[in-house]
Amino acid sequence: MNRSHLQFRLWLWVLPVIALIYPVTINADEVHGVYMLRLDDEIGSSTWRYTRQALDEASRLDAELLIVHLNTYGGSVVHADSIRTALLNFPRPTVAFVDNNAASAGALVALACDSVFMRSGASMGAVTVVNGTDGMAMPDKYQSYMRAMMRATAERHGKTISPDGKSEWRRNPLVAEAMVDPRVSVGGLIDSTRVLTFTADEAVKWNYADGNAESVDEIMQQLGYHPASYAIKEYHPTWLDILIGFLTNPAVQAVLIMLIIGGIYMELHSPGVGFPSAAAIIAAILYFLPLYISGIASSWIILLFVLGIMLIILEVFVVPGFGITGIAGISCVCAAVILGLIEHYTFSLSHMNADAIWSSMVIFLVGLGLAVLAIWYLTSSYGPKWVRRHTELMLTQQVDEGYIGVDMTPAAYIGLDGTAVTDMRPAGKVEINGDVLDAVAIQGFIHAGARVKVRKYENAQIYVAEL
Secondary structure, eight states: OOHHHHHHHHHHHHHHHHHHHHHHHHHHHOOEEEEEEEEOSOBSHHHHHHHHHHHHHHHHTTOSEEEEEEEEOOBOHHHHHHHHHHHHTOSSOEEEEEEEEEETHHHHHHHHSSEEEEOTTOEEEOOOOBOTTTOOBOOHHHHHHHHHHHHHHHHTTOEEEOTTSOEEESSOHHHHHHTTOTTOOBTTTBOTTSOOEEEHHHHHHTTSOSEEOSSHHHHHHHTTOOTTSEEEEEOOOOHHHHHHHHHTSHHHHHHHHHHHHHHHHHHHTSSSSOHHHHHHHHHHHHHHHHHHHTTOSOHHHHHHHHHHHHHHHHHHHTSSSSOHHHHHHHHHHHHHHHHHHHHHHHSSGGGOOHHHHHHHHHHHHHHHHHHHHHHHHHHSTTSOHHHHTTTSOOOOOOGGGTOOOOOOGGGGGTTOEEEESSOBSSEEEEEETTEEEEEEESSSOBOTTOEEEEEEEETTEEEEEEO
């Protein structure tokens, strides 16, 4: 067998092996990028910031798919609406994985995703707007807005053609409304006495979930991804994200507003520059800086706050009395605080809505109320003396220290009639109701025996006039 024949037979063995290995090598190089965001806490300012950061990073990494891992009982409707809008406008496919709970605002977030997968035993629904204090349902005005929001989110998924050729909604908007309002009835699903909450199997049956899955990897398999063809990168908030999320929490913002307003008021009633002004400045920095870093608060809002502080300082140290300068300064400070809250919910004053304005005013009024209560307590007799010592005169003039008090008992004789016991030139003595007292004639001389009347009591002395 010659050399060329041996080479030919060798290639007959090698080529099939290369043909098997080559496609695997190509597929291994084509790794699909998947980005995952976990929303496992109460939906609020923190989770909204995490969502914005995650969407930005997913876009920067050019991820093909975004998975939203949900396990939440809900939270703020305003922030859930912001997350919903961001997910609806995200240019890449989004998948919601309801690991255990997607209640209330969590159901709205899940519905905003292109696909929904639920773990067995998970639930989704109960989107009725409730009061955050006692859990009672809010008036129908709020429920109407939530019904429309859920309905619009369901309609964004469009329509499909059923097997019988009819066009029908992929996510039935009426079912979305039933999650909000117990008066909405859906035949074969729920009557008009209960709020709808789906189990995993019910959600699949009514096309509100695309399947059941026990893990993210199982979801990827159902979506047609080979286990070796994708890599998942998960969003992890930094310490700065956690801090900013904490400082932009409505409850924390109300406390910061209390410190700003209370600190300015206390500083106006204490000499020099001390602790109240320092507290107000620190609170203002903690209030505005997270909003500015996040790109929420506009620069002109911060400048408006600084202008207000400058006008207040001008009123205190330059302009006598309290007038238009002080009023303008206080107005600028309050306006900047409120506008910062509005932009926190709308992220642009051009997109203001009634809910954002209402939420902002509630937080501001709560902060103002807390400031009034704190000022009342600190300046009252119940408050700590170290505070009152800087805002009022705390010294007392004790007799044993050489201070002499003025007896005000003779003031009780004002308006009574009496008789001059001695000639009054102008001082002398008078008798009133059997009491002989020193007195001074208001005008001229008064002879002994004349009838007199007590007109006033000044400088520890009775002044009388002749009748």
